[in-house]
Amino acid sequence: MATSAHCEVLSTLLRTTTVVLDTLDACLWWAEDEISQAMNRHPDHADTLFHSFLLLTPTHTLxxxxxxxxxxxxxxxxxxxxxxxxxxxTAAEVCCACHDISLVTPLSSPATGLYFRMWSHAFPDQPMFGSSLAHHEALEGSTIDDLEAIARRKLGVSHRKLGEIECVGRHHGQAVRCPYAHPIQETLPLTP
Structure with a gap:
């Protein structure tokens, strides 16, 4: 017989699972939309961009x-x-890391400059918080350059790269002339 404590645990688990699945579903749609926009910006690379979906995985809860x-x-x-x-x-990944670090300890001036720099690269349409990026760049520019290189390297995802692309000649159900499509060989029926 289920106790009220068991019911509460199950209810919490279901709510949490629903939130996670809803977030992943939203991320799938956002990734597809970003691919479409990138294909419009770079029509010469549209087929490669189409096949880049698996690169677009969230790496942080933010x-x-x-x-x-x-x-x-x-x-x-x-x-x-x-x-x-x-x-x-990515700049967004560096911002997520800076966010997490700032919750544990105050950021130094160069680290704050890195956060501001990455914010301005990643989210140019979002309001910038805190003091001016220009101030930190003027005082700490070369140190921020070093921190950016270190952060991007340490936050790297070693398997996040395009592997061999295989295509069946259809993108979203539409027949296409994709350079990655392998010719389909029809099997002829055997005759006696």
Missing amino acids: MGTEFVFRSHCRELLERVAAGEDTRSG
Whole structure:
């Protein structure tokens, strides 16, 4: 017989699971939309961008926030279009890390400058908090450069890269001339 404590545990589990699944569902839609926008910006790389979906995985709980995850996706898709390495951390990932660190300890001036720099790169349409980025850049620019390189390297995801792309010649159910499509060989019936 279920006790009220068991019912409460199950209810909490169901609520938590629902929130997680709703967030993942939203991330799927945001990723697809960012791919569509990237394909419009870079039509010469549309097929590669179409096949980049698996790169667009949330790496932090804050990526359940639309503008954070979209920025993460956008930066990775821009790297794909430019033929750049997709493994290093994105500006959004650096912002998430700076956020977490700031909850535990005050950020130094260079670390604050890094947070501001990454915020302005990742979220140019979002209001900037705190003091001026220009102030930190003027005082700590080269140190911020070093911190950015370290943060992007440490936040890198080693398996976040395009592998061999296989395509069946259909994108979202539509027949396409994708350079990654393998010719389909029809099997002829055997005759006696």
